[in-house]
Amino acid sequence: MELERLLGRGPVLYSRHLLLRCRFVVCVQLRLDSADVSNGASRLRHVSNGMAGLPFTATTITDSPANREDAQEIHSDGGDKDWILNRQKCYVNVLEGKGRGVFASQAIPAQTLIETSPVLLFTKEEYEDHGRHTLLDHYTFTWRDGRMALALGLGSLFNHSGQPNVSFSIDSARECITYTSARVINLDEELCIFYGHKLWFDPVDDIVYTSNSQRGTSELNDEADPWGGLARIQGNTADLIAGTPTKLHRKIDELVEEGGLPFTWKKLALQKEEEHIDDIELVQAWVVDIPEQKHTATMLKWLKQSGLDGDSLSHLKRIRRQGPSSSLLLDTSQVPPGLPPGICLGAPYQLPIPCHPALTETSLRLKNTFWPTVFAPKRKWEPERWTWGKIRWASDAMNHLKKESVKATTTGELPIVAYVPIPYEDDAQLSRPFVAHDTRTSTRHPLRHAALNVIRKVADFRARQLPAKAAQEEASKNGTQYLLTGLSLFITHEPCIMCAMALLHSRVKEVFYLVPMPKTGGCGGAVCVPSLKGVNHRFSIGVWKHSLDEGHDLPAALASEIDA
Numbered sequence: 001m002e003l004e005r006l007l008g009r010g011p012v013l014y015s016r017h018l019l020l021r022c023r024f025v026v027c028v029q030l031r032l033d034s035a036d037v038s039n040g041a042s043r044l045r046h047v048s049n050g051m052a053g054l055p056f057t058a059t060t061i062t063d064s065p066a067n068r069e070d071a072q073e074i075h076s077d078g079g080d081k082d083w084i085l086n087r088q089k090c091y092v093n094v095l096e097g098k099g100r101g102v103f104a105s106q107a108i109p110a111q112t113l114i115e116t117s118p119v120l121l122f123t124k125e126e127y128e129d130h131g132r133h134t135l136l137d138h139y140t141f142t143w144r145d146g147r148m149a150l151a152l153g154l155g156s157l158f159n160h161s162g163q164p165n166v167s168f169s170i171d172s173a174r175e176c177i178t179y180t181s182a183r184v185i186n187l188d189e190e191l192c193i194f195y196g197h198k199l200w201f202d203p204v205d206d207i208v209y210t211s212n213s214q215r216g217t218s219e220l221n222d223e224a225d226p227w228g229g230l231a232r233i234q235g236n237t238a239d240l241i242a243g244t245p246t247k248l249h250r251k252i253d254e255l256v257e258e259g260g261l262p263f264t265w266k267k268l269a270l271q272k273e274e275e276h277i278d279d280i281e282l283v284q285a286w287v288v289d290i291p292e293q294k295h296t297a298t299m300l301k302w303l304k305q306s307g308l309d310g311d312s313l314s315h316l317k318r319i320r321r322q323g324p325s326s327s328l329l330l331d332t333s334q335v336p337p338g339l340p341p342g343i344c345l346g347a348p349y350q351l352p353i354p355c356h357p358a359l360t361e362t363s364l365r366l367k368n369t370f371w372p373t374v375f376a377p378k379r380k381w382e383p384e385r386w387t388w389g390k391i392r393w394a395s396d397a398m399n400h401l402k403k404e405s406v407k408a409t410t411t412g413e414l415p416i417v418a419y420v421p422i423p424y425e426d427d428a429q430l431s432r433p434f435v436a437h438d439t440r441t442s443t444r445h446p447l448r449h450a451a452l453n454v455i456r457k458v459a460d461f462r463a464r465q466l467p468a469k470a471a472q473e474e475a476s477k478n479g480t481q482y483l484l485t486g487l488s489l490f491i492t493h494e495p496c497i498m499c500a501m502a503l504l505h506s507r508v509k510e511v512f513y514l515v516p517m518p519k520t521g522g523c524g525g526a527v528c529v530p531s532l533k534g535v536n537h538r539f540s541i542g543v544w545k546h547s548l549d550e551g552h553d554l555p556a557a558l559a560s561e562i563d564a
């Protein structure tokens with residue numbers, strides 16, 4: 001009976017749909033056995049803040065080793081072992097202000113598969129007519145094809161945090177979601193995912209709860225965050241959870257005038273109109289001839305699949321036609337990229353191509369003599385329009401930096417910290433934030449600057465995200481493992497010239513810093529690297545206003561001058 005009560009009143013279990021999927025029923029039954037039948041003390045955890053009135057008896061929902069063996073036996077019969085639930089022995093507990101949450105009953109190493117939750121999928125119409133008006137609306141999220149999904153099992157009980165310790169990815173083929181630890185998770189720590197930037201409830205966020213309901217300050221950010229914070233999960237989850245934004249979020253999409261921004265954009269020297277052949281900035285690129293027209297479309301498709309169609313060459317046409325044959329622009333790497341087998345192609349060769357689009361007709365004519373170029377007459381330096389939501393996101397990143405830099409002073413390192421948050425607009429680009437300190441002192445290595453350290457971390461992470469085969473292919477390409485394409489970097493001190501160059505080479509989208517470095521800075525201090533002639537990428541630079549206000553609001557660690 002207790003089992004029925006537990007399941008019947010839970011948010012997702014015991015539905016008609018569930019019973020239709022016998023594979024899931026097996027999983028759930030295992031969960032029941034472990035949750036209720038076992039008396040093992042290690043598998044029972046009582047909620048310290050009172051059991052009465054709770055919608056279930058708080059127990060572990062983990063399976064004992066014995067049960068896991070059972071599970072494997074069942075699944076070894078042609079089944080898929082990845083479907084075994086609760087592999088990391090998580091348990092459920094109730095939290096003030098949050099409801100139930102998922103907790104670790106043992107330390108979980110980083111990058112560990114925690115859970116694979118099957119999902120129930122509702123058509124848009126079915127959901128609109130029924131689900132949306134029920135409790136389900138707190139548990140569902142938008143699936144890739146627009147249907148509404150409900151994660152079964154543990155998947156529906158992960159609460160939200162702006163600094164999640166769990167990332168997830170959607171497996172469309174198997175109709176499930178996998179949850180993976182984004183860092184080491186401690187015993188009794190709550191496991192949280194990131195729902196998105198637009199929440200429909202006021203989050204109790206950035207507070208680490210333990211099973212005995214003690215509150216502790218989050219290692220990353222302990223300020224209440226009405227808009228959800230900085231981080232996110234894997235997969236396409238900008239709109240992860242369907243919900244109605246509350247009044248807190250009314251202004252989130254409102255645009256803010258440039259004067260209202262908490263930083264000042266540094267104006268890069270405007271791109272010169274290259275109207276003389278000697279003024280045209282060129283870079284060497286790999287090109288391959290396609291002798292037969294019929295292969296052109298195949299090659300363009302291959303270019304896309306191989307990831308060579310990135311932004312850096314978007315100011316150029318990819319195909320140049322000359323008589324019956326055409327040539328395909330590949331990339332600007334040091335070595336020629338591998339070409340698809342089975343298609344009759346020439347050997348790749350290098351050509352100088354324009355670095356920028358054509359701003360005038362004269363420049364277009366000249367540039368076309370090198371390679372067909374895009375005509376973009378109005379393209380001037382136009383600042384991106386920011387919303388309140390994005391300002392909040394950036395402010396959180398800066399607050400996080402300040403705290404980290406104070407921490408650095410206690411370890412004897414220079415107080416320089418770099419931070420790459422999950423992007424605000426396209427959060428599918430990076431599923432978790434990264435922070436790195438300057439470690440020149442402890443490592444006695446002059447190149448261990450915070451910016452370089454964080455580039456390395458992001459690159460390693462992105463490389464790990466690639467499937468093994470793709471990773472091998474990617475690894476052979478110049479630079480692909482350390483790209484910050486599409487990402488924003490927040491840093492306490494203006495990056496030095498070396499770091500600015502590395503950021504440029506990494507294709508970072510924008511850099512924000514607190515403390516200008518007039519003697520050594522590469523983002524406007526000593527030099528402005530992205531404004532230099534000949535560079536093949538430019539990034540935007542924002543100088544945080546606090547830093548201009550005579551150190552106001554800056555921790556002491558950042559207010560004092562450093563020689564770095």
Ligand SMILES: C[S@@+](CC[C@H](N)C(=O)[O-])C[C@H]1O[C@@H](n2cnc3c(N)ncnc32)[C@H](O)[C@@H]1O
Binds near residue numbers: 101138139158159204
């Ligand atoms: C998917 S459910 C998570 C499990 C839920 N706590 C429960 O007891 O069933 C999502 C709901 O949990 C609550 N929730 C999740 N994260 C929260 C947070 N950080 N602060 C407050 N409430 C939260 C919200 O009510 C939200 O609608």
